[in-house]
Amino acid sequence: xxxxENLKNYYLEWLQxxxxxxxxxxxxxxxxxxxARTNLRDTDGVFYYPKDLKKVKGIGDTIVRRLEExxxxxxxxxNIEPPPISAPRTESLSARGTKRGSTELxxxxxxxxxxxxxxxxxxIPKKRSGGYAILLSLLEQNAIHRxxxxxxxxxxxxKYCDHSLSGNFATxxxxxxxxxxTSLKKHDLVLEEGRPKLYSLTEAGLELANTLKxxxxxxxxxxxxxxxxxxxxxxxxxxxxxxTVNLSELLRQDKNIQRQTAADLNSSFIDITxxxxxxxxxxxxxxxxxxxxxxxxxxxxxTNSVTNSVRRKFNGVNYEIWRGGTYEIYPIIDHRxxxxxxNRDFFSKTLATKGIKSDIxxxxxxxxxxxxxxxxxxxxxxxxxxxxxxxxDDLAYSIRDNRFMEQKNRLEKSxxxxxxxxxxxxxxxxxxxxxxxxxxxxxxxLIYYRFSVIRTSNADxxxxxxxxxxxxxxxxxxxxxxxxxxxxxxxxxxxxxxxLEDFKxxxxxxxxxxxxxxxxxxxxxxxKNELRTVGDITIQILLYIKGISxxxxxxxxxxxxxxxxxxxxxxxxxxxxxxxxxxxxxxxxAPGNKKITKNLSEKIAExxxxx
Numbered sequence: 001x002x003x004x005e006n007l008k009n010y011y012l013e014w015l016q017x018x019x020x021x022x023x024x025x026x027x028x029x030x031x032x033x034x035x036a037r038t039n040l041r042d043t044d045g046v047f048y049y050p051k052d053l054k055k056v057k058g059i060g061d062t063i064v065r066r067l068e069e070x071x072x073x074x075x076x077x078x079n080i081e082p083p084p085i086s087a088p089r090t091e092s093l094s095a096r097g098t099k100r101g102s103t104e105l106x107x108x109x110x111x112x113x114x115x116x117x118x119x120x121x122x123x124i125p126k127k128r129s130g131g132y133a134i135l136l137s138l139l140e141q142n143a144i145h146r147x148x149x150x151x152x153x154x155x156x157x158x159k160y161c162d163h164s165l166s167g168n169f170a171t172x173x174x175x176x177x178x179x180x181x182t183s184l185k186k187h188d189l190v191l192e193e194g195r196p197k198l199y200s201l202t203e204a205g206l207e208l209a210n211t212l213k214x215x216x217x218x219x220x221x222x223x224x225x226x227x228x229x230x231x232x233x234x235x236x237x238x239x240x241x242x243x244t245v246n247l248s249e250l251l252r253q254d255k256n257i258q259r260q261t262a263a264d265l266n267s268s269f270i271d272i273t274x275x276x277x278x279x280x281x282x283x284x285x286x287x288x289x290x291x292x293x294x295x296x297x298x299x300x301x302x303t304n305s306v307t308n309s310v311r312r313k314f315n316g317v318n319y320e321i322w323r324g325g326t327y328e329i330y331p332i333i334d335h336r337x338x339x340x341x342x343n344r345d346f347f348s349k350t351l352a353t354k355g356i357k358s359d360i361x362x363x364x365x366x367x368x369x370x371x372x373x374x375x376x377x378x379x380x381x382x383x384x385x386x387x388x389x390x391x392x393d394d395l396a397y398s399i400r401d402n403r404f405m406e407q408k409n410r411l412e413k414s415x416x417x418x419x420x421x422x423x424x425x426x427x428x429x430x431x432x433x434x435x436x437x438x439x440x441x442x443x444x445x446l447i448y449y450r451f452s453v454i455r456t457s458n459a460d461x462x463x464x465x466x467x468x469x470x471x472x473x474x475x476x477x478x479x480x481x482x483x484x485x486x487x488x489x490x491x492x493x494x495x496x497x498x499x500l501e502d503f504k505x506x507x508x509x510x511x512x513x514x515x516x517x518x519x520x521x522x523x524x525x526x527x528k529n530e531l532r533t534v535g536d537i538t539i540q541i542l543l544y545i546k547g548i549s550x551x552x553x554x555x556x557x558x559x560x561x562x563x564x565x566x567x568x569x570x571x572x573x574x575x576x577x578x579x580x581x582x583x584x585x586x587x588x589x590a591p592g593n594k595k596i597t598k599n600l601s602e603k604i605a606e607x608x609x610x611x
Contacts, residue, residue: 003080007071008047012040014070015063036063049083123187124208130177131184132212133161138190138201139209140220147191147198149520154178155378160218167362194488196524314506317499318486321513322381324479327372329383330356331470332519334363337389339459350463356470364527365410367422368466370473371519372482380519381484384417385473387454389462392425396434399441405550406543408449413493414526415500415517420469421445422454424462483507483515492533496525534562545607547600552587555594559586570609579609 015037022030036058040047043056050068053059075082125131137157141148154165163177181199184190189205192198201209212218312319331351339346348358363369368387371380388411390398398404411419423442445451456462487499496517503515535557542553560566573579584601587594596604 003048003075003083005048006046008040008045010071010074011047011053011067012037014067015040017070018066032058033063123183123189125180125183125212127212127216128160128162130161130163130165130180133157133159133165133177134181134184134199135189135201135205135209135212136160136218138199139206139213143200144206145200147193147200149196149198149518150178151380151518151520152378153199195490196487196518196521198488315502317503318488319503320484320486322372322374322482322484324477324481326376327374327482328357329370329372329470329474329477330358331368331370331466332359332361332363334367335360336362337367346459347463347466350460351466351470354463354467356467364523365414369416369522370470372477372516379484381482381516382416382519382522383473383477383516384415384514385420385469386411386414386416386418387420387422387466387469389422389424392423392438395421395423395441396438399434399437404441408445408451409550410526411451412449413497414522415497419451420454421451422456422462422465424456424458477514479512481511481513483513485515485517485521487517487521490521490525493525496521538563538566545604547603549593551593552596552600555587555590556583556596566608570605573609576605576609580605 015033019030019033019037022033036056039058040053040056045052045055047053050064050071053064053067054061072082074080125135134153134157137153137155137160138144138148141152141156143153158165161177165176165178167176181190181192184205185192187204188202189208191200191202191205193200213220333347335344337347338344345360348360351358366386367389370383370385372383373380388407395404398407442453445453454465456465483503485499485503487495490496490499500515500517507513508515538561539550539553539557541563542548542556543550548556556566560569569582570579573582580602581598582601583596583604584598587596588598588601590596
């Protein structure tokens, strides 16, 4: 006995069996099978192999698989050899010979030779798309051998794109055309490197960007200047940017003038360290004081082009100085900070009515920060003020589920001098059982962690407090000079704070200079999941165990550095009772919140110990 050449009637019968086997609750599946059976019945043609059914509308892999099972069972019951799932390639090609004659001929002639691969189409971004704008922005800003930050790419490329390169949370545009950067990196047109990330054109990207520029007759504003100076700087443009020039070295040519005017300067001092590259010993001069304002005046008056164009370095990290009055200050509010779901932009609109410019963006840390924006270049830096806004009930719940300590630690890593907890609403009846915990948390914030606390009763009072803080910040920075740090090789989040503290020790303590990271660096480095170490992940896993606070998790991680160490320690336990007491033996006598009780030790063993 053999199978007929057309199994259409068999497949219709088996579909009906599948329909009859469904229960009344499987209404949706019944409709699917009924539709598939109807479409198969109305479709002309030969259906022998199960895969042939896929050309019928409404029949997918699941139905094909079930009909294949029915076919195999039928063949087994009748001692028939079941057909393969689909037709062999040669048979399939010959069956379609009228449409694919050339393919059939090629297969028959070449035998086992595989058909040539289709040539991959060269990637060219669509005009006025995100990829198109990014390439032109990088070309215009000469980002070839030295990368530039994402913000600068977006700012320079927006005019070449029909869509917003950055998401606008105020208008609920959560995804921008910047996502095209993934395709550019995939096709080796753009190089991404460093921490924070910097972007530059590869050779292929430079060629494509120039092609797009010529094809669309785009003229950059400074094309004439670039053409006249290309031959002059082409050999040393990049190396000049890497020259190590400390703030003191900008003054060496005016040393005599500084000595003459030292008597008229005020009490703002800066130590001068001369670093000679020809093995001359470094030394510090304390015989004269130099006013920081005078230092910056000298830089502006200097006729030496190096003092105006070279990006200076300290400890191998680039930096530049913004004079007071050359930047504007405004707050940035996290897009999740809302008064109500139907009033999401309350804070920005209310601040605008009070004459305060603000912006809404996604912040990796904090709810409100203040930034300074260079009026000439548009670059942004993070100032030393950050606010974490919480409703009182949210604060209570964050204490209950251990988020409070984690957020506190992350705020400390921000490096901001002025850290505020802005707490809205008074204690309601639903929080009476958390009153003592709230009082303890507030005392910890104020006394132990040295954060400032602002209490408001509602969102309107919050805006008034933000207005007052903004006025104080604007007044404080009215005559401040900003030193902007440009690190390019931060390995972990702690490096962000370490670099900032090093600059503060060198420049901020005795001068009128405030040291700041770029806002782009803050955005990239302060994310929850950015640059986490194995130890950080171990702590995060421990926090999922009920009863383990951040202090306890850190204490455990200090003894067992990684998750593997914890698992190994439990595997080495001789008995279940030994495993239950493991953490109690290690931290049962630990001070304060680090102490592990017997009950908690047993809970931890339940997670990590297996018999």
